[in-house]
Amino acid sequence: MQELMNKKILVVDDEPELLKMIEEILFSEGFFQIYTAGSCKEALETARSQPVALFLLDINLPDGNGFMLYQELRRISAAPAVFLSARGEPEDRLRGLGLGADDYIVKPFLAGELVLRIKALLRRTYGLDAEEKVFFAGARRVDLENASVTTDSGEIPLRAKELILIKKLWENRNRVVTNDALCMAAWGEDYYGHENNLMVQIRRLREKIEEAPSHPVHIITMKGLGYKLVNVNE
Amino acid sequence: MNKTVFKIFGIFVLSAAFISTLLLAINAVGIALLSSDTEYDAEKMPGRLLSGISESYGSGTEAELPEGWWSMLIDVNGNVVWEQDKPADVPDKYTINDIAAMTRWYLNDYPVYVRTEDSGLFVLGKPKNSVGKYEIEYSMDWFYTLPKRMIYVLALNLLLAAAMALIFGMQLYRRLKSLMDGINDLRREKTVKLKERGIFREVCQSLNQTSRAIERKNAALSMRDSARSNWVAGISHDIRTPLSVITVCSEALSGNGALTEESRKKAEVILSNSIKIKRLIDDLNLISSMEYDMQPSGKAPVRICPLIRRAVTELINNGLSDSFSVEPELKEEKAVVLGDEKLLERAVFNIINNAVSHNPDGCRIMITEDISENNVCIVISDNGTGVPDEVIEGMTEIPKTAHGLGLPMAYRIVKVHGGDLEAYNDNGFTVRITLPLK
Numbered sequence: 155m156q157e158l159m160n161k162k163i164l165v166v167d168d169e170p171e172l173l174k175m176i177e178e179i180l181f182s183e184g185f186f187q188i189y190t191a192g193s194c195k196e197a198l199e200t201a202r203s204q205p206v207a208l209f210l211l212d213i214n215l216p217d218g219n220g221f222m223l224y225q226e227l228r229r230i231s232a233a234p235a236v237f238l239s240a241r242g243e244p245e246d247r248l249r250g251l252g253l254g255a256d257d258y259i260v261k262p263f264l265a266g267e268l269v270l271r272i273k274a275l276l277r278r279t280y281g282l283d284a285e286e287k288v289f290f291a292g293a294r295r296v297d298l299e300n301a302s303v304t305t306d307s308g309e310i311p312l313r314a315k316e317l318i319l320i321k322k323l324w325e326n327r328n329r330v331v332t333n334d335a336l337c338m339a340a341w342g343e344d345y346y347g348h349e350n351n352l353m354v355q356i357r358r359l360r361e362k363i364e365e366a367p368s369h370p371v372h373i374i375t376m377k378g379l380g381y382k383l384v385n386v387n388e
Numbered sequence: 389m390n391k392t393v394f395k396i397f398g399i400f401v402l403s404a405a406f407i408s409t410l411l412l413a414i415n416a417v418g419i420a421l422l423s424s425d426t427e428y429d430a431e432k433m434p435g436r437l438l439s440g441i442s443e444s445y446g447s448g449t450e451a452e453l454p455e456g457w458w459s460m461l462i463d464v465n466g467n468v469v470w471e472q473d474k475p476a477d478v479p480d481k482y483t484i485n486d487i488a489a490m491t492r493w494y495l496n497d498y499p500v501y502v503r504t505e506d507s508g509l510f511v512l513g514k515p516k517n518s519v520g521k522y523e524i525e526y527s528m529d530w531f532y533t534l535p536k537r538m539i540y541v542l543a544l545n546l547l548l549a550a551a552m553a554l555i556f557g558m559q560l561y562r563r564l565k566s567l568m569d570g571i572n573d574l575r576r577e578k579t580v581k582l583k584e585r586g587i588f589r590e591v592c593q594s595l596n597q598t599s600r601a602i603e604r605k606n607a608a609l610s611m612r613d614s615a616r617s618n619w620v621a622g623i624s625h626d627i628r629t630p631l632s633v634i635t636v637c638s639e640a641l642s643g644n645g646a647l648t649e650e651s652r653k654k655a656e657v658i659l660s661n662s663i664k665i666k667r668l669i670d671d672l673n674l675i676s677s678m679e680y681d682m683q684p685s686g687k688a689p690v691r692i693c694p695l696i697r698r699a700v701t702e703l704i705n706n707g708l709s710d711s712f713s714v715e716p717e718l719k720e721e722k723a724v725v726l727g728d729e730k731l732l733e734r735a736v737f738n739i740i741n742n743a744v745s746h747n748p749d750g751c752r753i754m755i756t757e758d759i760s761e762n763n764v765c766i767v768i769s770d771n772g773t774g775v776p777d778e779v780i781e782g783m784t785e786i787p788k789t790a791h792g793l794g795l796p797m798a799y800r801i802v803k804v805h806g807g808d809l810e811a812y813n814d815n816g817f818t819v820r821i822t823l824p825l826k
Contacts (some may be wrong), residue, residue, distance in 0.1 A: 169629055175636040214625070240628035242673060243621055251730050262632035262666050313516035329705045335692035349721070376704070379697050
């Protein structure tokens with residue numbers, strides 16, 4: 155966790171207000187080594203002097219554009235990069251991703267989404283585990299690292315698929331996760347036909363996490379859509 | 389296309405053949421009329437005159453002969469026993485040989501006609517060089533087959549005329565065909581550059597000029613289109629940046645525990661409205677680029693059910709009020725269409741989002757999906773207040789305001805995918821999308 159927050163992030167945008175806002179968002183999430191730059195020149199200077207772990211790049215910059223900057227940065231650093239641009243045209247998106255960028259976010263964005271994507275990218279790149287490895291569903295303690303649920307009466311182990319599913323739900327807590335996204339996480343791209351398996355796995359998860367599995371209060375069914383993990387705390 | 393040219397060509401050849409034949413017939417009649425000798429009136433026919441002469445001889449009177457004509461009677465011994473106006477160079481005595489040589493022909497260059505009677509041989513003479521006599525002799529077969537041969541000749545003429553028309557027509561055909569090709573190219577908006585010669589020179593010139601004019605117009609149009617498209621993209625860019633600041637600020641405010649509940653609620657209103665603006669800009673951009681080039685960039689097999697679930701989930705996860713309930717009832721998980729996943733998802737999202745924005749007090753939104761024949765049918769209906777008829781009618785056109793882009797865009801996306809979209813009010817608003825299965 156601390157390891158994740160230690161990462162240095164460089165945000166490049168020509169809009170000072172937005173730069174400040176992004177800095178605040180990341181800071182409030184726990185990141186404390188945030189660098190900002192308003193131009194390509196500044197960005198390159200920072201990148202040369204600091205071991206930046208992730209670049210967040212605007213495309214329209216006063217002394218060039220984000221695509222060019224990205225290519226310059228690649229000579230200095232291999233850190234992942236995310237384009238954060240007001241240019242939402244498919245060509246721009248394709249160009250950004252085609253250059254090798256790891257993500258492309260179109261402005262305006264929700265702070266939560268930005269943070270989720272940055273954290274996911276950092277974890278993926280640097281092999282870090284999920285942020286919180288433990289959470290509470292009511293009185294039950296779910297330990298994602300040890301794949302177990304602790305209740306008053308003892309510890310119940312989580313099976314492999316159950317662990318994948320609860321991780322996915324936890325990462326997207328309070329949001330609906332579609333059956334498709336859950337199936338894909340558990341069974342891969344070719345998940346078609348696993349819908350019934352998903353129901354079975356969710357029932358098992360409920361038996362382990364819920365006090366009353368037939369009246370779930372944590373893993374809520376969104377009829378026809380998927381599931382939502384609610385009422386859980388770190 | 390060639391059909392038309394062939395038709396024109398066929399009519400041309402047939403009419404040429406018809407005209408030639410008609411001309412032939414007219415000629416035949418004309419020649420017949422012109423060749424009739426007006427001098428040969430009935431009174432001057434040699435046969436009639438001869439019988440007149442024979443009667444006059446019998447009655448001892450003088451026969452009435454035209455000027456310069458003469459006559460005589462030769463008895464069985466070859467002597468001229470009677471004569472009227474006989475020229476001096478016509479002999480008075482004839483041998484049988486003389487008679488045989490002169491009968492039907494000439495006597496000392498006088499054209500003569502004869503008539504045999506009991507009293508002898510009546511001879512009627514005309515002035516020298518007044519008549520030409522020719523002998524016509526053909527086999528009887530020739531005469532019998534004459535009508536048949538005349539028909540052959542006529543038919544041959546017809547064929548010949550058609551053949552000639554065909555040869556000359558080929559020339560016309562080629563010119564016509566190149567003209568036709570030119571017009572067809574014009575229709576397909578291809579460049580037309582015909583050789584400006586021959587009988588259609590002026591038409592070719594006009595076609596070439598029209599083609600150039602269309603090209604200039606198209607170039608101007610496409611320049612204007614791309615300018616407009618770029619303009620929309622530019623404006624969108626300029627709006628998105630400050631909008632990000634608004635979004636992020638209002639999001640921060642709405643989650644700020646130090647603020648009163650009321651202030652946080654207001655911040656949420658700002659947030660949800662800035663998200664609305666974001667979607668409007670996205671739609672505006674998409675619709676502008678789709679107007680410019682209607683083809684989706686990448687078509688791939690798309691599973692419909694996950695797409696519907698994603699669209700609904702996006703709406704719910706972006707803070708859908710509790711006064712709305714969305715109930716997908718998807719029957720056929722295996723439904724797959726060929727298309728652009730992002731566009732199709734946008735279409736479905738827009739329609740669901742429409743239901744939300746048209747019913748601020750909340751409503752129930754039902755989404756069903758099923759397969760019928762070779763189509764997948766998605767029905768999105770709500771039990772809300774319905775939409776004004778002009779919204780439904782205007783769905784096929786570009787909306788005049790950015791408000792309400794959702795339905796026209798969904799309509800276009802579905803159409804681009806070879807499907808159909810129907811919208812109607814029925815205890816709420818219903819949209820039915822039909823897409824061909826892969």
